Every structure is written in structure tokens, then in C-alpha cells.
Amino acid sequence: MADIAKRLQEQILSARDAGTKLNIIGGNSKSFMGRVSSGEPLMVAGHSGIVSYQPVELVLTARAGTPLTELVAALDEQGQMLSFEPPRFSNESTLGGTLACNQSGPGRPWWSSVRDQVLGIRLLNGRGEHLRFGGQVMKNVAGYDVSRLQAGAMGSLGLITEVSLKVLPKPAVTRTLVFDMPLNEALGLMNRRAAEPKPLSAACWLDNRLYLRLSGAQAAVDATVRQWQGQGEQLDDGDAFWAALRDQELAFFDGAAPLWRFSVNPTAANPALEGDWLLDWGGAQRWYRGDASMAQMQELAEAAGGQVSLFRGGDRQGEVMHAQSPVLQTLQQRLKQSFDPDGVFNPGRLYSWM
Amino acid sequence: MTDQDKPGKAQLAEMFRDFIDAEYVIVDEETLRPYECDGLSMYCEMPLIVVLPETVQQVQRVLRICHQYSIPVVARGAGTGLCAGAMPHAEGVVLSLAKFNRILSIDPLARSARVQPGVRNLAITEAAAEHGLYYGPDPSSQIACTIGGNVAENSGGVHCLKYGLTVHNILSVEMLSVEGEKLIIGSQGLDSCGMDLLALITGSEGLLGIVTEVTVKLLPQPEKAQVVMAAFDSVQQAGDAVGGIISRGIIPAGLEMMDTHAIRAAEDFAKAGYPRDAQALLLCEVDGTAEEVQEHITQVEGLFATFGATSVRTSQSEAERALLWKGRKSAFPAVGRISPDYYCMDGTIPRGQLAHVLTEMQRMSDEYQLRVANVFHAGDGNLHPLILFDANVPGEFEKTEEFGARILELCVEVGGCITGEHGVGIEKIRQMPIQFNEQELVQFNAIKDAFDPAGTLNPGKGVPTLRHCQEHRALETKPAPASMTTKGAA
Ligand SMILES: Cc1cc2nc3c(=O)[nH]c(=O)nc-3n(C[C@H](O)[C@H](O)[C@H](O)COP(=O)(O)OP(=O)(O)OC[C@H]3O[C@@H](n4cnc5c(N)ncnc54)[C@H](O)[C@@H]3O)c2cc1C
Numbered sequence: 001m002a003d004i005a006k007r008l009q010e011q012i013l014s015a016r017d018a019g020t021k022l023n024i025i026g027g028n029s030k031s032f033m034g035r036v037s038s039g040e041p042l043m044v045a046g047h048s049g050i051v052s053y054q055p056v057e058l059v060l061t062a063r064a065g066t067p068l069t070e071l072v073a074a075l076d077e078q079g080q081m082l083s084f085e086p087p088r089f090s091n092e093s094t095l096g097g098t099l100a101c102n103q104s105g106p107g108r109p110w111w112s113s114v115r116d117q118v119l120g121i122r123l124l125n126g127r128g129e130h131l132r133f134g135g136q137v138m139k140n141v142a143g144y145d146v147s148r149l150q151a152g153a154m155g156s157l158g159l160i161t162e163v164s165l166k167v168l169p170k171p172a173v174t175r176t177l178v179f180d181m182p183l184n185e186a187l188g189l190m191n192r193r194a195a196e197p198k199p200l201s202a203a204c205w206l207d208n209r210l211y212l213r214l215s216g217a218q219a220a221v222d223a224t225v226r227q228w229q230g231q232g233e234q235l236d237d238g239d240a241f242w243a244a245l246r247d248q249e250l251a252f253f254d255g256a257a258p259l260w261r262f263s264v265n266p267t268a269a270n271p272a273l274e275g276d277w278l279l280d281w282g283g284a285q286r287w288y289r290g291d292a293s294m295a296q297m298q299e300l301a302e303a304a305g306g307q308v309s310l311f312r313g314g315d316r317q318g319e320v321m322h323a324q325s326p327v328l329q330t331l332q333q334r335l336k337q338s339f340d341p342d343g344v345f346n347p348g349r350l351y352s353w354m
Numbered sequence: 355m356t357d358q359d360k361p362g363k364a365q366l367a368e369m370f371r372d373f374i375d376a377e378y379v380i381v382d383e384e385t386l387r388p389y390e391c392d393g394l395s396m397y398c399e400m401p402l403i404v405v406l407p408e409t410v411q412q413v414q415r416v417l418r419i420c421h422q423y424s425i426p427v428v429a430r431g432a433g434t435g436l437c438a439g440a441m442p443h444a445e446g447v448v449l450s451l452a453k454f455n456r457i458l459s460i461d462p463l464a465r466s467a468r469v470q471p472g473v474r475n476l477a478i479t480e481a482a483a484e485h486g487l488y489y490g491p492d493p494s495s496q497i498a499c500t501i502g503g504n505v506a507e508n509s510g511g512v513h514c515l516k517y518g519l520t521v522h523n524i525l526s527v528e529m530l531s532v533e534g535e536k537l538i539i540g541s542q543g544l545d546s547c548g549m550d551l552l553a554l555i556t557g558s559e560g561l562l563g564i565v566t567e568v569t570v571k572l573l574p575q576p577e578k579a580q581v582v583m584a585a586f587d588s589v590q591q592a593g594d595a596v597g598g599i600i601s602r603g604i605i606p607a608g609l610e611m612m613d614t615h616a617i618r619a620a621e622d623f624a625k626a627g628y629p630r631d632a633q634a635l636l637l638c639e640v641d642g643t644a645e646e647v648q649e650h651i652t653q654v655e656g657l658f659a660t661f662g663a664t665s666v667r668t669s670q671s672e673a674e675r676a677l678l679w680k681g682r683k684s685a686f687p688a689v690g691r692i693s694p695d696y697y698c699m700d701g702t703i704p705r706g707q708l709a710h711v712l713t714e715m716q717r718m719s720d721e722y723q724l725r726v727a728n729v730f731h732a733g734d735g736n737l738h739p740l741i742l743f744d745a746n747v748p749g750e751f752e753k754t755e756e757f758g759a760r761i762l763e764l765c766v767e768v769g770g771c772i773t774g775e776h777g778v779g780i781e782k783i784r785q786m787p788i789q790f791n792e793q794e795l796v797q798f799n800a801i802k803d804a805f806d807p808a809g810t811l812n813p814g815k816g817v818p819t820l821r822h823c824q825e826h827r828a829l830e831t832k833p834a835p836a837s838m839t840t841k842g843a844a
Contacts, residue, residue, distance in 0.1 A: 056597040056600060056601050056705070056706065057705055059704070079603060112522065113545065115545075115550055115553060116518065116522050132790075132791075133794065135770065137702040137703065137734075137771055137774070138733075138734035139510055139734055139735070139736045139774035140702060141507065142790070143778070143786070143817060144554055144557070144558055144562075144798055144801050145554055145556065145557055145558075146798075148521070148550050149551070149554045151549075151550040152547065152549055152550050153549035170603070192463070195463065195574050197574040197575060197576045198643060199642070216643075216646055219646060219648065220642055220646030220649070223644075224643065262543075263543035263544060263546070264542065265541075267463045268542075285544070306541045306546075307541055307546050307547050309547055324547070324548060325537070327531065328537060328538075328539070328551070331805065335801065337804070338803065338804050339797070
């Protein structure tokens with residue numbers, strides 16, 4: 001629990017003067033993501049603590065190094081939650097890293113993503129300037145949305161030092177239904193269910209089983225369970241299943257085989273690729289385990305209306321994110337230049353050219 | 355490029371007529387007139403030329419010509435904006451997207467629609483209705499405003515407390531850069547690799563590119579929706595009731611407040627049955643499954659009573675629900691009837707500051723001798739004070755503007771911001787330095803530079819430009835010079 005922004009600022013300024021590069025590290029729980037980055041470690045975990053939390057306003061502001069576990073505990077006491085269900089790859093996972101890597105859990109299509117819930121940030125740019133964007137209110141359209149721009153930038157634009165978020169009340173009740181079902185059938189059903197006005201809050205397919213989570217008012221959840229259950233059964237420890245899915249602790253995620261993440265049209269036919277698949281986000285996020293080339297995977301992702309990244313394992317010297325079109329690549333290089341003219345932060349972490 | 359090389363008006367029009375129907379290249383004063391302002395008619399400027407292209411290729415050619423000769427380009431949707439964002443540039447071209455009014459496809463299973471930028475907000479919901487779907491954000495101007503304008507302003511509506519703003523409800527945009535190059539931002543998935551450019555574009559007020567196609571998310575129509583109307587003797591009580599609902603874990607679909615002036619004006623206009631003697635009125639809509647709505651409505655009614663409501667009424671039919679909303683949705687025109695002119699502000703504040711802000715505003719209202727009516731997206735703290743004035747009284751608009759500026763300063767002072775959904779445009783450019791320091795404004799300008807180095811896309815709007823950009827870049831780490839200009843401001 002400390003404010004070390006001054007020290008971080010000095011480190012950035014002296015790196016800039018010395019012409020050295022910095023590798024931003026929060027809880028170090030996502031070091032497996034992105035490309036291997038050179039640069040001296042810039043440790044942010046010390047910049048930690050909740051700055052303000054007003055449950056009635058549904059707004060929480062915390063320093064970027066604050067562990068997610070600390071936020072979740074504070075929200076729990078008030079019956080509230082981080083609605084984007086951020087993965088906790090370890091107990092040290094931080095708020096800043098979650099935003100920079102754009103990490104959201106199973107409820108994402110229904111309950112929003114981390115980028116959706118960000119209201120404002122403070123950021124140290126490559127000139128060592130400590131800037132504030134957005135705010136602590138629900139709606140703010142003054143200036144460009146620099147806060148949400150950070151989602152997925154993986155620290156390439158600067159060091160996020162503080163984040164304000166919209167938080168939400170926890171649902172009164174949650175139930176999970178499980179059905180035995182092959183992939184294609186499950187894909188169709190997930191999408192049809194998502195088009196119904198019911199309290200669906202997560203939909204996942206794994207090992208020939210479809211999992212649907214319902215959350216909301218007691219009466220609504222009970223009634224939907226009655227209407228949808230059919231041949232399915234209720235899972236007793238549903239919450240444990242979704243938490244394990246969120247934190248990638250299911251057996252599917254074990255082992256060293258490369259883990260690919262597809263972010264695609266939820267209705268797209270699944271790529272014809274032998275091997276293990278896990279479908280989440282009602283079909284919009286799909287995981288695949290196995291060796292493949294980036295070029296081959298990109299082709300499959302584009303056919304499915306989306307993009308792919310090599311999430312974990314495999315070759316982390318090559319590109320691990322879906323290629324950008326030439327115009328978007330130039331644009332992102334120019335944006336990088338506008339925030340970090342000397343390329344101090346996370347060189348090559350997101351793309352080799354960034 | 356020297357001024358001599360620049361084509362004159364007639365020459366430029368000739369170039370456009372080469373590939374756009376002559377009648378859609380407008381140069382005569384009478385036909386240009388309706389384009390001189392947007393919904394904020396106090397700010398006017400006649401453009402050089404208005405073009406209404408019909409194809410993306412035509413838009414590309416317009417952009418290439420304007421880029422070549424450094425001619426300002428101002429995109430325009432329906433012109434309902436409330437910040438003079440679409441106000442023309444005297445030496446520039448207005449690029450109207452009005453002819454891009456086709457819904458290209460609806461995918462009911464994937465719950466998305468591909469639409470052209472000139473499609474009206476409500477038209478999307480109407481087209482999606484046959485699939486039991488709708489488009490979430492519902493600005494009060496939804497019959498008229500376009501999705502392109504919505505993306506440019508990141509517009510909200512009375513239902514954005516639960517369903518989010520434009521930025522939460524779009525999947526991708528196709529955009530043309532200032533050079534006319536095509537960019538696809540976003541995908542059919544829920545996110546893309548790299549920095550979130552889709553968020554950056556949303557709310558960028560036509561300063562970064564021209565949106566030529568939008569893919570929006572569609573939501574299932576709720577099974578049921580009901581609205582509870584509650585009257586209170588004070589805004590403080592009503593404000594506390596809002597907090598009470600949210601602390602109870604209920605996120606209403608919409609939660610709106612009106613003060614006594616707004617209640618009376620709306621009632622006279624819409625005959626919705628609002629209690630004319632109330633000091634504050636809350637409209638709380640709950641939607642979801644039939645069971646859920648029943649459960650929540652009972653809770654909300656109980657809470658309102660606990661917080662001292664003098665009357666509580668719950669809609670018993672769709673017609674009654676529509677009627678209760680009609681008053682709120684027509685609050686602006688309603689206020690327009692009780693005063694020759696009104697000026698709509700758009701600050702956002704932490705909800706807890708409501709009573710303080712309203713009291714201060716009343717004090718200023720007395721000071722300036724100008725009445726103010728308040729409608730308020732209470733759930734998310736977005737305030738719309740409407741200052742009533744008469745433009746024909748010399749000096750009264752200036753006084754109104756000053757009053758408005760002080761309201762915005764107050765919003766920033768209590769931890770809020772100068773605009774929640776209407777945008778900065780020209781109107782609030784002078785308040786930008788209140789919310790942002792110079793380094794932050796320099797960073798905004800650097801973002802603009804990354805997209806539009808010559809600064810020809812909607813110049814003078816959104817972000818104050820630094821007069822000495824060149825010098826400024828050379829100085830970089832030194833403190834920024836204090837020379838902000840609001841170039842182009844009327
Ligand atoms: C009575 C009334 C009620 C309103 N209620 C609400 C409300 O509840 N919520 C809310 O958020 N707003 C509201 N507004 C404001 C306004 O309707 C919105 O800002 C709307 O999004 C503007 O859309 P438009 O098509 O009219 O855009 P315009 O006014 O034509 O343009 C707005 C801005 O967008 C840019 N632009 C337009 N099209 C494009 C494009 N294709 N590419 C790039 N830039 C483009 C323009 O350059 C301009 O800067 C209201 C306005 C009125 C008059």
C-alpha cells in the first residue's frame with residue numbers, strides 16, 4: 001500500500017536519458033503473454049492500494065499495482081464485483097496488467113470487459129509526464145478515450161499508474177446447467193440461447209459438454225432453469241468451474257502444448273483443425289492446444305471473422321499476435337511514437353515492430 | 355502548398371462534379387444555408403461547399419482532393435449534435451453522409467447488424483425488431499440522429515446505465531483516413547489484437563477519420579419492462595433514493611430525474627400525468643424476465659416509499675410506460691416552449707454531489723437572473739441543465755454562456771467532467787483546459803497528429819490546438835507554453 005509514482009517517474013526519466021529500455025512488470029503473472037521483451041524490469045507492484053471506493057457510486061479507483069485479490073475482497077464486503085471477472089493467473093495478478101493485457105473472464109459477452117468498465121486512468125508516458133485521462137464518473141466524452149486505448153496495448157504506450165472502474169452489484173443467485181453435447185450442436189445452442197432475453201451470464205463448451213450459467217434475481221434464474229434444463233443437469237459447484245475456467249486451471253490448460261486464442265464471430269463454424277478445443281464467451285472466444293504456424297492460424301481466424309493470438313507457449317520470438325493491416329500497423333507505430341517517442345516501454349512485447 | 359495553388363470554390367466544385375452528381379455538390383447560398391449549424395444553432399458558419407457522396411469510392415476521392423489541397427473536411431450525419439461538432443468550416447467542405455442510409459445486413463443469430471453511417475439510430479432497432487432484437491443506446495434524438503454521429507460522439511441514452519454507451523455496443527467500424535485510405539477497426543469478435551483503436555475512434559468527433567460503415571451489436575428485447583414514477587418534496591430525497599436503489603443491487607434499465615421546472619414543462623407538453631407540484635421526479639425502469647421485473651418492481655416501489663416519495667405510480671401497460679417516458683424524452687422541446695431559447699449543458703458528476711451541485715446552480719441562477727431547468731440521467735450522474743434565455747435580448751446569450759461555463763467548472767470541481775455524451779465540438783473547447791492540463795492536451799494533439807498531421811479533419815473542434823506546435827515539440831520535456839488558442843471558435 002504505497003504511492004511510488006514519483007520513483008517510477010524518475011526511473012522512466014533516467015532510462016530515457018540513458019537510452020535504456022524498460023520492461024514493465026506488475027504481479028509478473030502474465031510474463032508468458034506477448035513476445036519476449038528486452039529491457040530492465042520496471043517493478044510496479046509496489047504502487048498499490050485502493051485510492052477510493054464508493055459503493056453507492058459503483059466506482060472504484062486503485063493504483064495499478066493493486067492485486068486483483070485485494071480489490072475482489074473489498075468489493076465482496078459490499079456485495080459488489082469486478083463484472084469482467086478478470087483472470088487471476090496468480091494471487092499477484094494486478095489491476096494494471098489486467099487492463100494492459102485486456103483480460104476478461106467468462107461473463108464478458110454479457111457483463112462487459114475490462115475495457116468496457118474502465119472510466120479513467122493515470123499514465124506515465126515515455127516523456128515521464130504523469131497524465132490523467134477520463135475520470136471517475138460513468139460518462140465522459142471530453143478528449144480522446146486514452147483509457148480504453150490501453151486495453152491490449154500491453155504497456156507499449158506507457159505505464160498505467162491508476163485505474164478507475166465501474167463496478168457492479170453481484171447477482172442475487174447463480175446456477176449452472178450442464179448438457180452432454182457435441183461441439184457443433186453446442187455452438188448453435190449457445191447462440192440461440194444468447195438471443196433470448198434470459199439471465200444468461202456465461203456459456204462454455206468443453207469435452208463434449210455445454211455449460212450455461214444463469215445469474216440474476218432468484219425468480220428469473222429459477223424460471224429459466226425450469227425452461228432450459230431439459231436433459232441437462234445442475235452443477236453443484238458451478239462457481240468453482242467458472243473460476244477454474246477464468247484462471248485457466250482446468251485440465252485443458254495443463255501441459256506445454258502451445259495455447260492459441262481465437263476471438264471470432266460467435267456463430268462461425270469451428271476451424272477444421274484436429275485437436276483439443278474449448279469454446280467460451282458463447283462461441284466468441286475459442287481456445288486450441290497444439291502446434292501450428294501463425295500464418296495457418298491467421299487464415300482460420302479470418303475465415304471465422306476474427307483474429308488469433310498465440311496466448312501461451314510456442315515460439316515467443318516470432319509474432320504472437322494477429323498481424324495488423326499495413327495501415328493499422330503504421331497508425332499504431334505513430335501512436336506509440338506520440339506517447340513514447342524514444343521507445344522506452346516494452347520494446348517488441350506486443351509486436352516485433354512496436 | 356501555397357494559397358495560389360489552392361483551387362477556388364468554383365474550381366473545387368468542378369472537381370467534385372467529375373464524380374458526384376451535380377445536384378449533390380452544393381454551392382449556392384440558399385441550399386447551403388441548412389448546413390450552417392448543427393443542433394446548437396447559436397454557432398453558425400457557412401461552408402464553402404457541401405457534398406453528398408453515395409459511395410465509399412466517392413468519399414475517398416473527396417478526401418484525396420481535400421488532402422491534396424489542405425482543405426478542411428467536416429463530416430456530417432443528421433446535424434442533431436449539441437456541441438457545434440458538425441458546424442462547417444468557412445474554407446472547408448461539409449461531407450454529408452446522409453445518402454449512406456442502408457442497413458447492409460442483419461445477422462440475428464450472431465446478434466449484429468452492418469449498417470452505413472447515415473442510418474438513423476431508431477431505424478436499426480426497427481429493422482431488428484422482427485428478430486426480437488434491438489440496438490441498445492437510445493439517445494432522445496434517436497428518430498433523427500445517425501449511427502455515424504453516434505460513433506463520433508459516443509452517444510448514450512436513457513438506457514445506457516444498464517446497456518452502455520455507443521462504445522459498448524459496436525463491434526467494428528470501417529473508416530477512411532484523411533488520405534482516403536480504408537481502415538477496418540475491430541472484427542466480428544469481441545476484441546482485437548493490439549491497442550483498442552475502436553475505443554479511440556468512438557467519441558473522436560470526426561477528428562480522426564470518416565466512418566463509412568459500422569457493425570453494431572444487437573440485444574434481445576427484454577420480455578418485460580415496467581417503469582416506476584416517484585415524486586419527491588426535494589431533490590436531496592430523490593438523490594438519496596437513487597443511491598438506495600443502487601446499493602440494493604438493482605441496476606435499472608434507466609433511472610432519470612427531473613426538477614420542478616422540467617416536470618412542469620414536460621407535463622404541459624406531453625400530458626403524461628406528472629405531478630406538477632413535485633420538487634423532483636424519478637423515473638425508474640426495470641426490465642428483464644417477467645419474474646425478475648416483478649421482483650425488482652416490488653423492491654423499487656418499497657424503496658421509494660422508504661425514501662419519502664409523496665406518490666409512486668407503476669406503469670401497468672406498454673401504453674402507460676410509453677406515456678411516462680414521453681414526458682422525459684420530450685423534455686428538451688418542452689422546455690423550448692416555456693422560453694424563447696434554451697441552452698443545454700451536459701456535465702457529469704459523482705451522484706453523491708447532486709444536491710450540492712443543484713444548490714450551487716440555483717445560486718448562480720439567481721445571480722445571473724436566468725432560469726434553469728434540470729433533466730438528469732440520475733443513474734450515471736449525467737446532468738442536463740437547460741438554461742432559459744432570450745437570444746433577442748442583447749447580451750443575454752453571452753450571459754448564458756458564462757453561466758454555462760461556470761456550471762461546467764463546478765462539475766469538474768466536484769470530480770466530474772465537462773461533457774457526458776454531447777461532446778466538446780467548438781462549444782466546450784474553452785473548458786477543455788479546466789479538465790485537462792497542458793501536457794494532457796499536448797498528448798491529445800499528438801494523437802490527432804498520428805492520424806491527421808495536417809489537421810484538416812474537422813479543424814478547431816474537440817481539442818484546443820497549441821498555437822506553436824512546432825516549437826512545442828522541440829521543447830517537449832520543458833513545461834508547456836501557455837498559449838492555447840481556440841482557433842475556429844465562433
Ligand atoms: C433533442 C435532442 C436530444 C438529444 N438527446 C441526446 C441523448 O439523449 N444522448 C446523446 O448522447 N445525445 C443526444 N443528442 C445529441 C445528438 O443527437 C448526438 O450527438 C448524435 O449522436 C449526433 O448524431 P448526428 O447524426 O446528428 O451527428 P451530427 O450532428 O451530424 O455530427 C456530430 C459529430 O459527428 C461527426 N460525424 C458525423 N458523422 C460522421 C461520420 N460518418 N464519420 C466521422 N464523423 C462523423 C461530425 O463531424 C460531428 O462532429 C440530442 C440532440 C437533440 C437535438
